[in-house]
Amino acid sequence: MSQRVYIFDTTLRDGEQVPGCQLTTEEKIVVAKELERMGVDIIEAGFPISSPGDFRSVVEISKAVTEPTICALSRAVKGDIDAAGEALKWAKRGRIHTGIGSSDIHIRNKFNSTREKILEQAVAAVKHAKTYVEDVEFYAEDAGRADLVFLSQLTEAVISAGATVVNVPDTTGYCLPDEYGRKIAYIYEHVSNVHKATISIHCHNDLGLATANTLAGVMNGARQVEVTMNGIGERAGNTSLEEVVMAIKVKKELGLHTNIDSTRLFPVSNLVSQMMRMPVQANKAIVGRNAFAHSSGIHQDGFLKHSENYEIMNPHDVGVPESSIVLTARSGRHALKHRLELLGFRYDKPTLDGIYTRFLDMADIRKQVNDKDLMELVR
Numbered sequence: 001m002s003q004r005v006y007i008f009d010t011t012l013r014d015g016e017q018v019p020g021c022q023l024t025t026e027e028k029i030v031v032a033k034e035l036e037r038m039g040v041d042i043i044e045a046g047f048p049i050s051s052p053g054d055f056r057s058v059v060e061i062s063k064a065v066t067e068p069t070i071c072a073l074s075r076a077v078k079g080d081i082d083a084a085g086e087a088l089k090w091a092k093r094g095r096i097h098t099g100i101g102s103s104d105i106h107i108r109n110k111f112n113s114t115r116e117k118i119l120e121q122a123v124a125a126v127k128h129a130k131t132y133v134e135d136v137e138f139y140a141e142d143a144g145r146a147d148l149v150f151l152s153q154l155t156e157a158v159i160s161a162g163a164t165v166v167n168v169p170d171t172t173g174y175c176l177p178d179e180y181g182r183k184i185a186y187i188y189e190h191v192s193n194v195h196k197a198t199i200s201i202h203c204h205n206d207l208g209l210a211t212a213n214t215l216a217g218v219m220n221g222a223r224q225v226e227v228t229m230n231g232i233g234e235r236a237g238n239t240s241l242e243e244v245v246m247a248i249k250v251k252k253e254l255g256l257h258t259n260i261d262s263t264r265l266f267p268v269s270n271l272v273s274q275m276m277r278m279p280v281q282a283n284k285a286i287v288g289r290n291a292f293a294h295s296s297g298i299h300q301d302g303f304l305k306h307s308e309n310y311e312i313m314n315p316h317d318v319g320v321p322e323s324s325i326v327l328t329a330r331s332g333r334h335a336l337k338h339r340l341e342l343l344g345f346r347y348d349k350p351t352l353d354g355i356y357t358r359f360l361d362m363a364d365i366r367k368q369v370n371d372k373d374l375m376e377l378v379r
């Protein structure tokens with residue numbers, strides 16, 4: 001039986017922390033509706049105590065978007081939780097996401113505190129959040145660098161206090177996949193009440209490992225992933241939604257599924273990129289301009305013979321209209337012939353060889369200036 005992985009989208013909270021990516025409430029509603037249409041399970045809509053704009057956004061998204069759970073972030077601080085609870089009053093299903101640093105580095109250097117005091121503050125925060133909503137998620141910030149025994153004690157305590165979800169974030173993107181996977185496995189093995197809550201994964205991409213770590217977490221039992229469109233987020237970003245969704249879809253042997261309509265990935269990626277004025281890198285997995293573009297002769301020939309030779313996904317499955325063959329200085333005869341045929345020209349082999357030689361000569365001169373599609377040259 002395939003098991004469901006819940007998609008918690010934090011594009012409008014962690015994603016919006018990127019400098020220059022701030023959206024108005026009205027823009028956030030547009031994005032939130034698209035996330036709802038795509039099948040996201042939980043939308044983290046903002047951090048209400050942080051500004052009147054964030055408070056208003058959580059209120060208005062709660063009114064406008066009814067299918068997903070709407071989540072509001074807070075520190076383990078009474079005033080933050082009160083603001084989150086107030087902002088979620090209009091939500092059909094509301095969740096408060098509260099938490100505190102769990103690594104000794106944070107406990108000492110950020111809070112000048114002790115493990116015992118942090119544990120008490122965490123439990124008090126969860127209990128207070130429960131006075132507003134049934135669904136309370138606790139985040140053990142910097143869990144990636146936290147002591148495993150303390151992390152397990154903390155997890156057990158917040159679940160006893162009523163947390164429905166426990167988030168084990170690799171806040172600083174520090175872990176290797178195997179290390180992070182073992183952390184999640186350890187929690188499942190050592191927290192006696194773990195079955196009463198969902199374990200959630202929230203990874204940052206400082207070493208480029210966010211997606212790998214997220215999948216390691218899921219393969220060790222976690223059933224919620226915290227992700228953003230295009231992987232945007234604080235510093236090097238968060239795990240990208242599109243990568244995790246498609247990894248789960250493509251790797252059927254994982255025995256997992258999500259509720260995401262994957263054909264919406266490319267359109268929603270474009271929308272977020274445009275609205276946040278944050279370009280998507282050309283080689284970005286799934287949604288980048290080159291993700292389904294073939295540019296060198298051997299690949300182009302193989303792709304033309306059978307797309308599976310060089311594609312593990314159908315572009316239509318992610319909402320990309322079609323794969324492309326880009327004519328470059330590294331293209332071969334098969335790709336050139338294919339393009340000429342698309343343009344309505346058919347040639348015998350000697351003529352095609354002649355055109356190809358001319359194409360290469362011109363491509364060679366041109367490639368120093370412009371490496372884009374070279375078809376214009378042979379016209």
Ligand SMILES: CC(=O)SCCNC(=O)CCNC(=O)[C@H](O)C(C)(C)COP(=O)(O)OP(=O)(O)OC[C@H]1O[C@@H](n2cnc3c(N)ncnc32)[C@H](O)[C@@H]1OP(=O)(O)O
Nearest residue numbers: 017047049050051074075076077099100101110111141171
């Ligand atoms: C891991 C994450 O939290 S990701 C979310 C990051 N998002 C944001 O920071 C949202 C934007 N932030 C803000 O608007 C502001 O930082 C505010 C409103 C939250 C707080 O502003 P200020 O009161 O001026 O505090 P400032 O941001 O300078 O410092 C943070 C304070 O919160 C404390 N704090 C940080 N995280 C937590 C936590 N999870 N629980 C309790 N206290 C915390 C810090 O120790 C520090 O407290 P101190 O003043 O006693 O040293």
Ligand SMILES: CC(C)C(=O)C(=O)O
Nearest residue numbers: 139141142169171202
């Ligand atoms: C608020 C928490 C979940 C966070 O963003 C992090 O730890 O990176």
